Amino acid sequence: MTSLLQLLTEKTQNxxxxxxxxxxxxxVRVSDRPDLAQFQCNGAMAAAKQAGKNPRAIAADIVSKLEKNEIFEKLEIAGPGFININVKPEILYKYALKSLEVNLGVGNIGKGAKVIFDYGGPNVAKAMHVGHLRSAIIGESLKRAYNFAGYDAIGDIHLGDWGTQMGMVISELEIRHPDWPYFRENQTDFPKDSPxxxxDLEEIYPAASAACKQNEDRLEQARQATVELQNGRPGYxxxxxxxxxxxxEAIKxxxxxxxxxxxxxxGEASVHDLISPMVKKLKEDNLAVASDGALVMHVARxxxxxxxxxxxxxxxxxxxMYGTTDLATLLEREKYFQPEKVTYVVDKRQNLHFEQVFRAAKASNITPGKTDLTFIGYGTMNGTDGKPFKxxxxxxxxxxxxIKTSHEKALQKMSEANITGKFDEKQTNDIAHKVSIAAIKFADLQNHPNSDYIFDLDRMTSFEGKTGPYLLYQTVRINSLLEKADSDGIQSHNNALPNEALELQEIELLLHITQFPENSLGVVKSNSPHILADYLYKLAQNFSSFYSNCHIMSEKNTQRRQFRLMLCQMTRAQMIAGLGILGIDVPEKM
Structure with a gap:
């Protein structure tokens, strides 16, 4: 489906x-100077160098051809050869109305191609902590953006359930509870209920880890337990x-x-049985070789x-090693899914590890050449002191x-905004939950994944400024307005473009609404949700300006009132869809 920006580019390229x-x-792109034009094309300068002509003369030739199209309201040449473009209001309106279609005018660029996102994977036997937050938030949003663009995107948590930490916990439990049936040599029947x-695990793992750091014998016991677990010892x-x-259960x-x-x-354990035959094949192909007693793949170029x-x-x-299970996981994914792309959303400090894994996967054809392997490294979540959040x-x-602290802060902010008194306790907590999650997610997603950012709970739960709660507030405000219009029998109409000139705030909002396709697809093309987060914040700002300066319910002109209600509907549709891509739910009331 062609967007307005695509249409303008097509005509200008012709x-x-x-x-x-x-x-x-x-x-053509959106103008850097909205006070001068809606769109701009800067190609005349580069064309002048290629053709050896004056850039303004080239721009004039282009404008003379564009003027034959009825979609343009105004075409101007500025400066050395910039082409400033304004389109007619009815064209803006036509493309803005796509916001009320099923996919809001966003084309199906994915065409059902499978994409796997590996994100959010914690280690079992450990309590989840804030370090798992960014991977989960960014990965979930990217998966949703790809699905929205027509891909068949799959989220794989890829649990850390097979490493040395499992041996540490098992050996610690064996020391504490040697009489448990799990530690008897020939036992094959075990309790169904977990002991x-x-x-218990939250206490046991730190104790086991500390013991292994202090005592080499304990570390050796943990290693041996890990090997026996991986070799299939029944009790383990x-x-x-x-x-x-x-x-x-806790992770879910x-x-x-x-x-x-x-x-x-x-998890890692799901591919354990693939490792031995995979390594055997790598050795046969002379890709896996012995090195100081270990088995390695050389991937340097x-x-x-x-x-x-x-x-x-x-x-x-x-x-x-982790790299071995990562390779086996790629083998499994190719076997069952044949994905077009596999994307890992992990700490950017893991960059070298995944560079090694990707090279090994391609060299061995575990991952075919046509499959794209992508590493998205995220930065650190810091406290207000600028250091990693503690x-x-x-x-x-x-x-x-x-999550609990954020919920409590959201309740506090809602109370300060006189929201809590309007609802019963269950409704209040449901709204506070949505507000707190919006605050957490938007604070992260408004930044490029690679960037570090400051986790300031007081600022991010505010209902003012560039925050998740502010976007929720604006969306719920539109909900209330449209409900009131419906109850009063006031209808919108998609043929309601006024005959009179539009107000500045109407044009600004309409123009912004036409840009949703580029911004939602921008998440896919850049693998960064911050593009959509920025767009939604500007949409909320434009709507706020429109709401403050233009009468809606009290507008006397029926056609204009219908048009303004259509602007409300289009804005709401984009806010709900866009926030949904970011993984943020909107409460019905607030």
Missing amino acids: AFEANDLDSNLGT ITLQ RALWQHMVDVSI ANYEKLNVHFELWN DDDSKEIPPLILYKKDGAV TREGGVMKLEDL
């Missing part, structure tokens, strides 16, 4: 081509399954509160500007505690 100039120079709770496998089940609860969902709940170490597949003690005591805050 004009350049008709003048025997590179058509790509006819690209440990999540609270049964105890491990209990730990996984208990952990997943936390992510449900964050409105983060996964289509696949696979002659043109590397920095050192790229070998990818270790097996350590000296035979333990499987609790007041200096520790890492649990994710559930952060």
Whole structure:
């Protein structure tokens, strides 16, 4: 589906081509100076260099051809050869109305192609903490943006359920409870109910980790337990399954509160049986070689500007490494999904690791050449002191505690805004939950993923400024207005463009609404939701200006009132869809 910006670019490119100039120079974009024009084309300057002509003369030739199109209201040449473009209000309105179509005028660029997003994957047997927040928020939003653009996007949590931390916990439990059936050599029948709770694991893992750091023998026990677990020792496998089940229950609860969902709940263990035959094939192909007792793949290239170490597949003690399970996971994904793209949303400090894995996957054809492997590294969430976010005591805050604290802050802000007194306790808490999650998510997503950002709970829960709650407030305001119009029998109409000249605020809002397709697809093209977050904030600002300066319900002119109600409907549709892509739900009332 063609957007207004695409239409303008197409017509301008045709004009350049008709003048025997590179058509790509006819690209049109939104004007940098909205006080001068709605759109602009800067290609005449580059065309002048290629053709050896005066840029204003070239711009004049282009304008003379564009003037034959009835969609333009005004075409001007500015400065050295900028082409300023205004289109007629009825054209703006025609394209803005696409906001009320099923997909809001956004084209199906994905055409059902499968894309897998690997994000949010915590380790089992550990409490989730704020370090898991960015991966989950960014990954979920990207997945939603790709689905909105017509892809078949799949979220895979890829749990850390097979590493040394499992051996640490198992060996710690064996020391504490040597009489448990899980530790008897020939036992094959085990209890169905878990002997440990999540609270137990939250205490056991730190104790086991500390013991392994202080005592080499304890670390060796943990390594041995890990190897035996991976080799299929029945008691260890049964105890491990209990730990996984208990952990997943808590992980699902936390992510449900964050409105983060996964289509696949696979972990490292799910690909364990693929590793041995995969490594065997790598050895046969002379891609996996012995090095100081370990098994590695050399992935460095002659043109590397920095050192790229070998990818270790097996350590000296035979333990499987993260890179090995990552390769096996790519093998599994190719087997079952044949994705067009696999995208990892992880801490940017993991860049080298994934560079090694991607090179190994391509060199071995585990991932075919046509499949795109993408690394999206995110920055640090810092406190107001500019340092990585911590609790007041200096520790890492649990994710559930952060969600609870944000909820309490949202209730406080709602009380200050005189919102809490309007609803019963259940409704108030439901609204506060949506406000707190909007605050958390928008504070993150308004930044480029690679950037660090300041987590300031007081500022981000405010109903003013560039915040999630502000966007919710504006959307709910439109809901209330349209409900009132409906109850009063006041109708909007899609043929309601007034005969009289539009107000400045009407044109500004209408113009902005036409740009939704480029901004929602911009998330897909750049792998950064901040583009859409910026767009929605500006949309809310434009609506606020329109609301403050233009009568809506009290407008006497029926056609103009209908038109303004249509602007409200289009704005609401974009806010709800756009916030939905960001993973933010809008309360019906506030």
